[in-house]
Amino acid sequence: MTARVGTVTLVGGGPGDPELLTIAAARALASADVVLYDRLAPHETLAELAPRAELIDVGKRPGHHPIAQEEIERLLVAHARGGADVVRLKGGDPFVFGRGGEELDACRNAGVPVRVIPGVTSAIAVPAAAGIPVTHRGVSRLFTVVSGHAPLSPAELEHLAGLGGTIVVLMGVSNLPSISAGLLRCGMAPDVPAAVIERGGSAAQRTTFADLSRLRETAERAGVRSPAVIVIGEVVRRALLGEAEARAVLADAVLRSGSGV
Template identity: 60%
Template sequence: MAPGGVLEPGSVALVGGGPGAADLLTVRALRLLEQADAVYYDRLAPTDELTGWAPRARLVDVGKRPGHHRVPQDEINRLIVTSALAGLRVVRLKGGDPFVFGRGSEEAQACRDAGVPVSVVPGITSAVAVPAAAGIPVTARGLSTSFTVITGHDPLGESALAGLAQLGGTAVVLMGVGTLGHTASGLIRHGMAPDTPVGLVERGCTPEQRVCIAPLEQIQLAAAVAGLASPAVLVIGEVVRLAPGAEQHLRDLVRGA
């Protein structure tokens, strides 16, 4: 990769597509897509305008869906490396940031092992952007001076739940809808207060965004009643109270419990 975001023949750019909204893609990302000969994109990457952004590229969907990885990671690695070795300018377009639960490091290593020049274009991670879009800051003076980002793709073990319950600050769980009940009950079991405020933000940073706010002990039921589904970001901690209308909503839920 040459300075200034020029995509050279026979190279790969791992590009973060941001949290979902097309206009949150970076200028560099757009520049590289315009130059690309091949684009391998994920399910959560912004793709509605991809044909216009990458007019000369072959577009290949390699996205994983919950419980269904029709293109295994090893095959994705092989595809981007093979394309680059054939002299193509390759963009690997990923949702969020390539190095935040995006397996970008594995793809970068596959390129290096094959002698393919590879660069990384950071993207806005949904771990921060999606809570912000719902009016929830992950840190706030007097409430939280730290935040922890974890994946809920698989159920957390007891030691992880215990550590998270005692850590303090804000917890952000990505890909955690399917394990929401397990996470909530486990955190309470390990000492987190049942009335800890929780926000679940579905399809954040898009026109379809929906937000569910409830105490930790009620969040699974509230999310089910609202019909929230993946993709969604879970935020746990006192900062959730700063979301518009959150305090009143939480009081109403407590009175109705």
């Protein structure tokens, strides 16, 4: 009798809020035997989402990768070959800077059945949570998503500066100084608004605003830390407008309260 081969499901967990999991993702977790999860995936409620599964933390942190990518792929294949239905829970979408393509290839090469459940990418969801639309009629009709994990080349910076629209940088806090300086050097206007959104979608979400020319010093002064999403472009003014309106409403309420109205 041939032993059963399990399956691997690459699941996009969204930016971290469990309520942004898709129905398909929740179903896959509920029936999983093993879950390998990242630190940016919604892992705090995993015991409830995957009640029968063995939970394995394979999360990487900036400058600290306790489990190599090759080992993660080996674990996926080994557990599936042992008959388990395995979920690889990743932050955001598996195919947006998530090395999901490499894990897909590893499973296919090993003859393990594998499928992909897309997730809500933080490139769109985190700006939205801060009130920033990545596109807006009459303001921006395109957006570019960039990995800031490694410094951008002069050619990449020149291309971004001349492309227009909105720039969204993921994993870019450590390289924020070189990115902002490079864009300015390549001709981007210094008064272009920018925002850094930390821990997007969580109760600890915080947004730091600045013009591009002051983005580095403002972020340093605010003590910005990963995980964070950087947004550069005129669409950021939509969030600034929302904050100004909120402050105006609050000030009006205080004045009316003080006057006894």
